[in-house]
Amino acid sequence: MIGKVLGDRYEILEKVGGGGMALVYKAKCRLLNRNVAVKVLRPEFTGDEEFIKKFKREAQSAASLSHPNIVSIYDVGREDDIHYIVMEYIKGHTLKDLIKSKGKLSVDYAINIAIQICSAIEHAHSNHIVHRDIKAHNIIIREDNSAKVTDFGIARAVSSSTITNTGNIIGSVHYFSPEQARGGYTDEKSDLYSLGVVLYEMVTGRLPFEGETPISVALKHIQDEPVRPREINPEIPKSLEDIILKCMSKDVMKRYSSATQIISDLRQSLVMPNGDFVKKHFDMDQNTKVIDVSKINEEIDKSVKIKNKKFETTRDDDHKENKKKGNHKIVILAVITGLLLAIVVFGGYYLIDNLFNVKEVEVPKIINMSEQEAKEKLSQVGLMLEVTERINDNSIPEGQIMKQDPKEGETNKVTNPVKVTISKGPNKIVVPSIIGKSYDAVGIILEGAGLQVGDVTQEYSTYPAGIVTGQGIAQGVTVEEGTKIDYVISSGPEKFFMPNYIGTGIEEVKRDLIIKDLILGNITYENSEQYQKDTIINQSIPSSSEVTRKSLVDFVVSKGKADPDIVENKTKLRVNLPSGLNNVTITVIQIQGNQNKEIYKKVHSSTDSPIQIPISGTGNAIFQVFIGDSIFNTLEYTF
Numbered sequence: 001m002i003g004k005v006l007g008d009r010y011e012i013l014e015k016v017g018g019g020g021m022a023l024v025y026k027a028k029c030r031l032l033n034r035n036v037a038v039k040v041l042r043p044e045f046t047g048d049e050e051f052i053k054k055f056k057r058e059a060q061s062a063a064s065l066s067h068p069n070i071v072s073i074y075d076v077g078r079e080d081d082i083h084y085i086v087m088e089y090i091k092g093h094t095l096k097d098l099i100k101s102k103g104k105l106s107v108d109y110a111i112n113i114a115i116q117i118c119s120a121i122e123h124a125h126s127n128h129i130v131h132r133d134i135k136a137h138n139i140i141i142r143e144d145n146s147a148k149v150t151d152f153g154i155a156r157a158v159s160s161s162t163i164t165n166t167g168n169i170i171g172s173v174h175y176f177s178p179e180q181a182r183g184g185y186t187d188e189k190s191d192l193y194s195l196g197v198v199l200y201e202m203v204t205g206r207l208p209f210e211g212e213t214p215i216s217v218a219l220k221h222i223q224d225e226p227v228r229p230r231e232i233n234p235e236i237p238k239s240l241e242d243i244i245l246k247c248m249s250k251d252v253m254k255r256y257s258s259a260t261q262i263i264s265d266l267r268q269s270l271v272m273p274n275g276d277f278v279k280k281h282f283d284m285d286q287n288t289k290v291i292d293v294s295k296i297n298e299e300i301d302k303s304v305k306i307k308n309k310k311f312e313t314t315r316d317d318d319h320k321e322n323k324k325k326g327n328h329k330i331v332i333l334a335v336i337t338g339l340l341l342a343i344v345v346f347g348g349y350y351l352i353d354n355l356f357n358v359k360e361v362e363v364p365k366i367i368n369m370s371e372q373e374a375k376e377k378l379s380q381v382g383l384m385l386e387v388t389e390r391i392n393d394n395s396i397p398e399g400q401i402m403k404q405d406p407k408e409g410e411t412n413k414v415t416n417p418v419k420v421t422i423s424k425g426p427n428k429i430v431v432p433s434i435i436g437k438s439y440d441a442v443g444i445i446l447e448g449a450g451l452q453v454g455d456v457t458q459e460y461s462t463y464p465a466g467i468v469t470g471q472g473i474a475q476g477v478t479v480e481e482g483t484k485i486d487y488v489i490s491s492g493p494e495k496f497f498m499p500n501y502i503g504t505g506i507e508e509v510k511r512d513l514i515i516k517d518l519i520l521g522n523i524t525y526e527n528s529e530q531y532q533k534d535t536i537i538n539q540s541i542p543s544s545s546e547v548t549r550k551s552l553v554d555f556v557v558s559k560g561k562a563d564p565d566i567v568e569n570k571t572k573l574r575v576n577l578p579s580g581l582n583n584v585t586i587t588v589i590q591i592q593g594n595q596n597k598e599i600y601k602k603v604h605s606s607t608d609s610p611i612q613i614p615i616s617g618t619g620n621a622i623f624q625v626f627i628g629d630s631i632f633n634t635l636e637y638t639f
Helices: 049-063 095-102 107-126 154-159 166-175 188-204 214-223 238-247 259-271 293-356 371-379 439-448 506-515
Strands: 010-018 022-029 034-041 073-079 082-088 092-094 139-142 147-149 360-362 385-391 401-405 411-413 418-423 428-430 452-459 468-471 478-480 484-490 495-497 519-526 536-539 546-548 552-558 569-575 584-592 595-604 611-617 620-627 630-638
Touching: 010 034, 022 082, 049 073, 049 439, 073 439, 092 095, 095 139, 095 188, 107 139, 107 147, 107 188, 107 259, 166 188, 166 214, 188 238, 188 259, 238 259, 371 385, 371 418, 439 452, 439 484, 506 519, 506 552, 519 595, 569 584, 569 630, 584 611, 595 611, 611 620
Parallel strands: 385 418, 452 484, 519 552
Antiparallel strands: 010 022, 022 034, 034 082, 073 082, 092 139, 139 147, 360 411, 401 418, 428 478, 468 484, 495 546, 536 552, 569 611, 584 595, 584 620, 620 630
16 A cells, blocks of 8 residues: 555555554645545455445544544545545554553543543534544544544444444444443443543553453443442542443433533542532432232222122112113113114115215326416316325425326326325525635535535635635525535645755655645756755755745756766857847757757847857757747757
C-alpha cells in the first residue's frame, strides 16, 4: 500500500496502526496539501455488499458530527477491492497504550479524560448516533492531553452487520454491555456502560472482567458483579466509584439516562470527592410483602362455603315466585322468536339475491387524476375509491393517483372499491449547514441528507484553503429530495508570504503551486555540488516576501553534480535586433541532440541591441531566436 494513491488524491505514506476491522495509514491529501488518516477495511469485511452499504451509510451519518472530541470523517471511497475511509490525522497515542504504560491514571486526570469522552458521546447521541464500540483502543490522547473518540458510525456498521470477525470481538468483548453480550437490543445506554468500563480501567489499571475466551468474558458481563474499584485502588474517592458502578449496572433502567448526567456527576466528584450525591435507583416494589399462597386458598374455601349456605336457604322461597314469572316469559319468547324468524327468512332471501346478482362494470383510467377527480369518475359507473397508501415520489405531483387496482379496462363488482396509491409529492429535506466544513466532507454530508452537490466556486477569503464559505441555499430551508446545493470554498488569502522551495523536489513544488494558485514560470537547469538532482537551487521570488495569487515564479533546478569527464563550456550568444521594435518578447531555444529547452525569455526594444545571452554546453548546438511568435534567426555554435 505504501506509495499507492487512492482516489487520485490520497498518497499513502506509512502504516500507523491496525485492528480487527481495518489497517490505518498516514497519507497526504494532494488537493489540500495536508496529512490525513486512511482506514482500509480488511478483506473479510468487503465481501458482503449489505455490510458495505451499512458501512457507507453510517460513515456518511458520522461525517455530519462536528465536535472537538470526535475524530472527523472526511471521505469514504472505493478503489478496486479496496474500501477506505479518510479521517482526520491525529498525532498521539491510544488511551489503551497510555494505561499500559502507566498502569493506572490519577483520579483527576481520568475524570478529565472521561468528561471529554462523555462530551463526544453526548454530541453523537443528540444526533441519534450510537457508537456501540466505546473502548480504550478507540480513544486517542493528543500531546496536549485532549481526547478524541474515533470510529463513530464505523463501529455501528460492524455491530449491525451479520459478519463475525473474531479479532474484532476479542478486542471489544471486555467493554460489551450485558445486552450486547446477549445479542439483544442496544441503544445509547450501551455506550454509557462501555464508558463505565473505560473509566474503571483508567483508575484501576485493569479491566473489570477477564477470561480465557471471549465467551467467558461475555458471560461475566451478564452474570457477575465486578470487584469494587476502591478494593483495587483505595485512592479512588467514593463518589467516583458510585459513578462507575452506576454506569456499569446490568439493568439498563438503573444506569444513567444520558451522558449529560454523567458529566454533571463527574464535575461534582472533583468538588466533593467523598460526597453521597450519585442518585441510586430504587425498585418500585421494594416494600412488597411475601404472601403465603396456602392461606389465600383457605380464604377462598371459606368464602365459597358461606355463599353456598346462603344459596340453599333462599332457593326454596324463590322457586314459587319464579314459577309464576316463568309462564309470562314463555309467551314473550315465542313472540320474539317468530319475529326473528321472519326477519331471517326475508333478509336471507334479499342477501342471497344480491350475492349472486352483483353488477360488474369496466374500471375507468384514474391514474394521474386528483383524489376528488378520481372519486367523481368512479361514481359515474357506480364504483367507490379506497386510498390504501400515500407515498413520496419525485416524479408525480402531490395528490395525484400513482397506482390503481383493478387497472384500467378490467371489470370489477360495484361492491368492491378501487384501491389506489396517492403521491405525497417529492420528499422534503431540510438543508443542513455546510459553512465552515472542509471541502472533503461536503459530499458526504449532502448525500447523507438526500441532497446533491451543485456547482462549486472558489474565492479568496480569510478562511483556510478548502473551507466552505457560503452555500447557495441557506441552512434550514426545506427543499425537495435530490436538490443540488451550490457552494463556495475558500482559496485562502489573496496575499501571502512566499514559501521557501530551495532544496525541495520540482514535482512537489509544481503540486504546491497549484494549491497556492501560483503560476510556474521558466525552469532552467544547472549543475550543483550542494543540491540533489531535480531539487530547487533558486527561485525568482524570494521566500518570506509578500506575493499575490497568480504570480509567475521562475526556478533554477539542480542537474546534480557535474560529470568530471564532460567539461561544459560557457560563453555568450550575441543577438542583433532589427530597428523599429518596441517592447517585444525575445525567446531563445537551445537544440542539442534530441533535447530542446528554452534558455532565454525577456522583453526588449531595438534600443537594447545587441543583447548578450549566456549559453553553455558541449559539442554542437543550434540556437533559435524568436521575436514574439516568429522565428528571427537560427545560429549554430560549437563549444
